[in-house]
Amino acid sequence: MGGHRRAAPVDTGVQPRGVNRGTTVASRVSGTEADLPSPVDDLRALAAIHPSSDSPPFELRLHRPLEALSSFVCDELGLLNDRVRRGCVPPRLLFARIEALSRAVPAVSMRELKSASRQDDRRVALVDLAFAERALSVAFSGDQGYRSARDRSDFFAKARELAAIEERHPQLSWGDISNYHPAHDPRSFLDDGPARDQEIFMYRVQGAIERAFKEIVLGWSLRIDSRRWFASMIELLDSVMAAMATLTRVREVGQFYKLDPYLSSNNEVRGHGTGSFSAWTFLVGFALSGDETFRSRLCDPLNRMAFDTDARPYISAVESAEIDTFVQRVSESDPHCRALATAQRKFEGFLRVHHAAIRKHAQLSFSYPAPASPEITNEDSIRASIQAMRERAPYSSEPSRPENSC
Numbered sequence: 001m002g003g004h005r006r007a008a009p010v011d012t013g014v015q016p017r018g019v020n021r022g023t024t025v026a027s028r029v030s031g032t033e034a035d036l037p038s039p040v041d042d043l044r045a046l047a048a049i050h051p052s053s054d055s056p057p058f059e060l061r062l063h064r065p066l067e068a069l070s071s072f073v074c075d076e077l078g079l080l081n082d083r084v085r086r087g088c089v090p091p092r093l094l095f096a097r098i099e100a101l102s103r104a105v106p107a108v109s110m111r112e113l114k115s116a117s118r119q120d121d122r123r124v125a126l127v128d129l130a131f132a133e134r135a136l137s138v139a140f141s142g143d144q145g146y147r148s149a150r151d152r153s154d155f156f157a158k159a160r161e162l163a164a165i166e167e168r169h170p171q172l173s174w175g176d177i178s179n180y181h182p183a184h185d186p187r188s189f190l191d192d193g194p195a196r197d198q199e200i201f202m203y204r205v206q207g208a209i210e211r212a213f214k215e216i217v218l219g220w221s222l223r224i225d226s227r228r229w230f231a232s233m234i235e236l237l238d239s240v241m242a243a244m245a246t247l248t249r250v251r252e253v254g255q256f257y258k259l260d261p262y263l264s265s266n267n268e269v270r271g272h273g274t275g276s277f278s279a280w281t282f283l284v285g286f287a288l289s290g291d292e293t294f295r296s297r298l299c300d301p302l303n304r305m306a307f308d309t310d311a312r313p314y315i316s317a318v319e320s321a322e323i324d325t326f327v328q329r330v331s332e333s334d335p336h337c338r339a340l341a342t343a344q345r346k347f348e349g350f351l352r353v354h355h356a357a358i359r360k361h362a363q364l365s366f367s368y369p370a371p372a373s374p375e376i377t378n379e380d381s382i383r384a385s386i387q388a389m390r391e392r393a394p395y396s397s398e399p400s401r402p403e404n405s406c
Contacts, residue, residue: 035061035184036183036208036211039208039211039212039214039215039236039239040212040235040236040239042208042211043205043208043209043212043236043239043240043242043243044239044242044243046201046204046205046208046243046246047239047242047243047245047246048246050250051194051197051198051200051201051250051251059184060184060185061184061185062185063121063124063182063184063185064185065109065113065118065121065122065124065125065128066101066102066105066109066125066128066129067104067105067106067109068101068104068105069098069101069102069104069105069128069129069132069155070124070125070128072097072098072101072132073127073128073131073132073187074185074186074187074188077131077132077135077187077188077189078188078189078190078191078192078196079191079192080094080097080135081094081135081138081139081189081190081191081262082190082191084139091136091139091140091143094135094136094139095136095139095140095149095153098132098135098136098155099153099154099155101155102129102153102154102155102158103154105158110158110161113125113162114161114162114165119166122162122165122166123166123175123180124180124182125158125162126159126162126163126166126168126170126176126180127176127180127181127182127187128187129155129156129158129159129162129170130159130170130171130172130173130176131172131176131187131189132155133150133155133156133159133170133171133172134171134172134189134262134266135189135262136150137150137266138261138262141261147268156170166309167305167309168305168306168309169269169271169305169306171266171268171269171271171272172262172263172266172272173271173272173277173306174271174272174274174276174277174278174306174307174308175277175306175307175308175309177203177206177207177263178203178206178207178209178210178278179207179210179308179310181203181207183204183207186200186203186204188200189259189262190258190259194252194255195252195255195258195259198250198251198252198255199259201247201250201251202247202251205243205244205246205247208243209240209243209244210278210280210308212236212237212239212240213236213240213278213280213281213283213284214280214310215236216233216236216237216284216287217280217283217284217287217311217314219232219233220283220287220323220326221314221317221323223323223329225329225330225336227335227336227339230336230339230340230343231339233339233343234339234342234343234346237343237346237347237349237350238346240350241346241349241350241353244350244353244354244357245353247357248353248356248357248360248361251361253360253361255361256361256362257362260362260365264365264368265368269305269306270302270303270305270306271302271303271305271306271307272306274365274368274378276370276378276381277303277306277307278308279298279303279307279308279311279314279315280308280311282294282297282298283298283311283314283315283318284347285347285351285385285388285389286298286318286325287323287325287326288325288326288327288340288343288344288347288389289325289327289344289388289389290325290326290327290328291388291389291391292388293384293385293387293388294385294388295318298315298318298319299315299318299319326340326343327340344389347389348386348389348390351382351385351386351389352386354382355379355382355383355386358378358379358382365378
């Protein structure tokens with residue numbers, strides 16, 4: 001965003017020019033979400049700003065668990081990606097730079113990142129390593145020797161080591177974009193300019209949406225079926241739709257395709273930087289409808305490795321049918337019936353706004369495969385989710401009903 005100006009670019013050789021901000025800072029921020037406003041307040045603030053003209057509604061604070069390597073991802077990676085893309089810098093120099101910075105990470109820092117008390121920092125470290133790996137994967141696209149060299153590298157050894165603790169893939173995942181991405185110190189694939197501002201804005205909006213959905217899932221799992229809670233859920237869904245609509249409106253058409261190579265499939269593991277791997281979206285959809293469309297995505301073992309690991313206890317509860325869906329809990333005579341119907345319509349509205357956003361900004365991605373078995377396209381997947389809300393949520397298909405009925 002307009003307020004996210006990085007340090008002055010450094011030289012594109014292996015050794016940086018000058019002192020990179022944050023190089024000696026090993027941040028100990030306690031949690032990537034701890035200092036953010038509530039999801040509703042966050043989404044409302046984001047819906048009111050423009051990514052290239054307004055300052056972000058939060059303070060910029062460094063979060064660099066891998067020290068110089070983290071600073072490189074924050075401050076230089078976008079510049080080098082751009083120069084590699086334009087043929088000004090060979091991919092091997094990008095690889096060498098990342099590898100040198102990885103080897104410079106103090107051994108004590110890596111030992112500390114493995115402790116249970118440092119999970120938040122460990123996740124941010126994995127964001128940095130996953131961003132670096134994805135940048136290299138795109139830079140070496142078509143080079144058959146890249147993966148072999150990567151698998152022998154120091155930076156990927158560190159990524160695999162930390163990913164094993166988190167029980168996830170070491171490659172870029174949706175969680176690195178939206179769940180673990182530090183809002184106060186954003187990473188990016190693109191160089192300074194409107195495209196980078198919009199990239200960071202997208203990460204912020206998606207992160208706030210994920211936190212809103214998390215809050216809904218938590219309330220659902222705790223069976224907080226009060227009038228106040230249903231009103232809160234509707235407020236969250238309203239805020240989600242408003243922020244997503246803002247993201248669609250202010251984003252410049254065509255900017256997505258500068259970012260798409262980094263967020264599209266890596267053709268290696270199922271699980272990459274797209275919303276197809278938002279476990280919280282599927283959990284909310286299942287809670288509101290009970291539809292198999294959402295359940296099958298959640299319970300697919302290949303998907304699970306790519307989902308936010310915080311969602312796994314809820315996914316297990318869905319698999320074992322430990323939690324009743326709202327459709328099972330709320331009958332047409334229930335006092336919460338109208339509120340549930342409203343929530344179902346709001347969530348369907350979110351899916352429609354999401355579909356419209358992709359059609360406007362990333363239509364090519366409609367043809368990409370979705371994480372489903374049997375395989376279907378992203379567009380068919382989104383349409384199936386919308387249809388599931390209409391067909392399986394019995395109170396959402398009619399916009400109005402008689403006063404004596406839900």
